[in-house]
Amino acid sequence: MTLPDLHPGEIATIVAVHTEEPLHQRLLAMGFRSGKQIELIRKASFSGPLQVRIGTTDILLRRSEAAKIKVCKA
Amino acid sequence: MKRIALLGMPNTGKSTLFNRMTGGAARVGNWPGITVELLSGKILLGSDMVEIIDLPGIYDMHGFSDDEQVVRHFLHDNVPDLALVILNATQIERQISLLLQLKQLDMNLVVLLNMADEAKRFGISIDSKKMSELLDMPIFLLSAKYGTGYPEALQAIGKALRYPTPSMAEQLRSQLEQDGHIESEMARVLKHTVQIPARLSDNLTEKLDRVMLHPWLGLPIFFAVMYLLFQGIFLFGQPLQTGVNDLFGWLRGAAVAPLLASLPAALQGLLLDGVYNGVATVAAFVPIIILFFLFMAMVEDSGYLSRAAFLMDALMARLGLDGRGFVMMLMGFGCNVPALMGTRVMRSRAMRLLTMLVIPFSLCSARLQVFVFITAALFSPKAAPVVLFSLYLFSFAAAILTALLFKGRFKNNEPFVLELPPYRFPTARQMALRGWLEVRHFLRRATKFIIAGVVLVWLLTHLPPSAAPASSDTLAGMIGSWLHPLFAPVGINEQLTIALIFGFVAKEIVIGALAVIYGLSGAALSGALGQQLDWVQAYSFMLFTLIYTPCLATVATLRSESKQLGFTALSIAWSLVLAWLVSFAFYQGARALGY
Ligand SMILES: Nc1nc2c(ncn2[C@@H]2O[C@H](COP(=O)(O)OP(=O)(O)OP(=O)(O)O)[C@@H](O)[C@H]2O)c(=O)[nH]1
Numbered sequence: 001m002t003l004p005d006l007h008p009g010e011i012a013t014i015v016a017v018h019t020e021e022p023l024h025q026r027l028l029a030m031g032f033r034s035g036k037q038i039e040l041i042r043k044a045s046f047s048g049p050l051q052v053r054i055g056t057t058d059i060l061l062r063r064s065e066a067a068k069i070k071v072c073k074a
Numbered sequence: 075m076k077r078i079a080l081l082g083m084p085n086t087g088k089s090t091l092f093n094r095m096t097g098g099a100a101r102v103g104n105w106p107g108i109t110v111e112l113l114s115g116k117i118l119l120g121s122d123m124v125e126i127i128d129l130p131g132i133y134d135m136h137g138f139s140d141d142e143q144v145v146r147h148f149l150h151d152n153v154p155d156l157a158l159v160i161l162n163a164t165q166i167e168r169q170i171s172l173l174l175q176l177k178q179l180d181m182n183l184v185v186l187l188n189m190a191d192e193a194k195r196f197g198i199s200i201d202s203k204k205m206s207e208l209l210d211m212p213i214f215l216l217s218a219k220y221g222t223g224y225p226e227a228l229q230a231i232g233k234a235l236r237y238p239t240p241s242m243a244e245q246l247r248s249q250l251e252q253d254g255h256i257e258s259e260m261a262r263v264l265k266h267t268v269q270i271p272a273r274l275s276d277n278l279t280e281k282l283d284r285v286m287l288h289p290w291l292g293l294p295i296f297f298a299v300m301y302l303l304f305q306g307i308f309l310f311g312q313p314l315q316t317g318v319n320d321l322f323g324w325l326r327g328a329a330v331a332p333l334l335a336s337l338p339a340a341l342q343g344l345l346l347d348g349v350y351n352g353v354a355t356v357a358a359f360v361p362i363i364i365l366f367f368l369f370m371a372m373v374e375d376s377g378y379l380s381r382a383a384f385l386m387d388a389l390m391a392r393l394g395l396d397g398r399g400f401v402m403m404l405m406g407f408g409c410n411v412p413a414l415m416g417t418r419v420m421r422s423r424a425m426r427l428l429t430m431l432v433i434p435f436s437l438c439s440a441r442l443q444v445f446v447f448i449t450a451a452l453f454s455p456k457a458a459p460v461v462l463f464s465l466y467l468f469s470f471a472a473a474i475l476t477a478l479l480f481k482g483r484f485k486n487n488e489p490f491v492l493e494l495p496p497y498r499f500p501t502a503r504q505m506a507l508r509g510w511l512e513v514r515h516f517l518r519r520a521t522k523f524i525i526a527g528v529v530l531v532w533l534l535t536h537l538p539p540s541a542a543p544a545s546s547d548t549l550a551g552m553i554g555s556w557l558h559p560l561f562a563p564v565g566i567n568e569q570l571t572i573a574l575i576f577g578f579v580a581k582e583i584v585i586g587a588l589a590v591i592y593g594l595s596g597a598a599l600s601g602a603l604g605q606q607l608d609w610v611q612a613y614s615f616m617l618f619t620l621i622y623t624p625c626l627a628t629v630a631t632l633r634s635e636s637k638q639l640g641f642t643a644l645s646i647a648w649s650l651v652l653a654w655l656v657s658f659a660f661y662q663g664a665r666a667l668g669y
Pocket residue numbers: 082083084085086087088089090091101102103104105106107108109110129130131132188189190191192216217218219220375376498500
């Protein structure tokens with residue numbers, strides 16, 4: 001499953017990040033590393049972005065980008 | 075002179091530290107990407123002068139965005155004698171990756187774990203001594219905002235500066251190719267030195283966000299907050315402005331006029347009706363400017379801008395922009411120039427250009443002055459704030475329309491990923507600094523453009539000497555009647571046309587120019603405008619002022635940021651055309667409806 005499949009409040013583990021190189025770098029620096037726990041905090045209405053939490057960092061990202069992040073539910 | 079560079083991820087407090095070290099005035103805001111330019115200051119450290127440079131935040135040394143390249147080039151071309159690496163202590167578990175990258179570069183480093191106050195509040199404990207041993211570099215916990223831990227850090231900085239400057243390895247990039255082992259190194263260091271509670275105890279942010287980012291209430295709250303802010307600015311600011319204006323009027327009669335009485339009449343006129351009236355009218359806006367930017371500082375520093383990006387991204391995506399573009403538009407409400415520079419955080423050139431095309435429609439504080447003055451002159455005290463708010467809506471509408479029309483030409487698929495910082499509240503010192511910065515900026519513009527502008531207007535309205543002042547025989551009258559066919563259909567008379575021409579240079583001049591053209595200032599000018607114009611004409615004039623080119627500084631920034639003359643020309647031409655069309659539609663429409 002991918003990140004947008006989670007419901008608000010659910011926690012999962014990052015399995016893989018399948019994005020092109022520049023974005024991959026940025027995501028790594030923001031803490032998206034495989035094996036890390038990720039919590040979906042909320043989804044914006046009108047198919048807006050997601051708010052997720054990795055460790056102590058909260059991050060906003062669009063569903064299209066989030067769909068490239070594979071997770072598995074704990 | 076030795077040189078210290080401040081390095082770190084966005085929003086970690088580099089500018090706050092810079093201000094603390096240099097007493098300087100870098101812009102601080104709770105938004106990743108506030109600093110996009112190099113800023114330097116000099117201080118006396120021990121017995122030596124050292125130069126301190128505030129760099130834009132970078133996520134990692136491979137970064138591709140324009141601001142990250144600024145940093146890479148800087149490090150490559152001038153190796154600093156010391157790099158201060160500023161990390162957010164509350165996010166140490168991920169930010170340490172940047173530190174490990176920098177460590178590979180063989181630079182002199184001192185590491186500052188900033189936001190120690192927040193780390194403590196969130197229950198995160200860091201053993202900086204141990205970390206220092208493990209990584210073999212000086213590491214300190216401090217709070218740049220409140221100053222705890224700062225003296226110790228400063229001492230270490232002075233000590234580190236005595237080491238010789240390493241010569242930077244030739245190829246920065248190739249050095250960084252092998253990032254592979256960073257992850258295991260991160261884990262090793264963190265395991266021994268950092269303890270993070272399973273659940274962060276930042277209840278305040280959680281609770282506030284539950285309301286502010288509520289799926290259905292979020293947007294209405296956003297607009298309500300905006301409305302209240304602008305209401306507040308008008309309600310508090312307008313009486314202040316009138317008060318200052320009266321003060322200047324009194325001063326003129328009591329001191330300035332008698333002082334100049336011995337001068338020849340023409341010179342007296344130039345100084346009193348030109349320079350004094352013009353400048354006093356503009357200077358009366360200083361309290362509103364301060365008030366406005368105190369509000370702005372609060373909003374920027376609170377972290378609410380990132381929330382606005384979250385709420386608006388879905389809409390912005392349909393316009394070919396993203397949530398950051400919306401935040402830039404909001405920042406443009408202060409001044410368009412830094413907002414344009416803020417687009418450097420975008421990587422896709424197409425999106426950057428499209429964002430730069432819409433930012434000039436943001437109703438900046440200079441235009442706000444014009445509107446405060448005219449709405450107060452033409453509308454009842456009850457209606458005026460609503461009229462003002464409607465202009466903000468027009469500002470958004472112009473931006474949205476522009477994005478819709480041009481998004482095809484600036485197609486992009488820039489990813490949208492943004493950090494959401496916790497809510498923070500500015501200290502009184504931060505607010506005072508920001509207010510002072512803006513006043514200084516305003517006074518600089520005033521001395522540069524406004525005085526020259528009002529003198530020029532006075533000359534135009536009084537030359538040739540044979541003509542009656544401000545009559546149709548003066549130069550201004552001639553220009554006005556020459557442009558009359560263009561502006562009559564939108565209800566803008568000849569006097570206002572002259573003001574608009576000068577408004578191209580800076581909007582602050584508009585009211586000053588009107589003061590000179592009518593030979594009146596303050597309440598008398600309001601009265602004259604109220605008699606000569608009806609509300610339809612005045613509103614049409616305000617729409618035109620809102621939409622056409624903001625000012626020369628914006629044009630120059632568009633040019634330097636886009637590095638494209640064609641794009642700059644497109645921006646100017648489009649805004650002029652749109653301004654005319656909107657004013658035309660409004661004016662003719664209102665007249666057709668019988669107003
Ligand atoms: N609680 C706390 N907040 C801080 C501290 N230092 C900075 N801040 C806040 O953190 C936010 C970011 O500060 P800046 O100085 O603008 O950060 P920057 O690193 O220059 O940011 P960029 O320009 O985006 O790279 C602001 O809201 C500051 O008030 C600190 O020690 N404690």
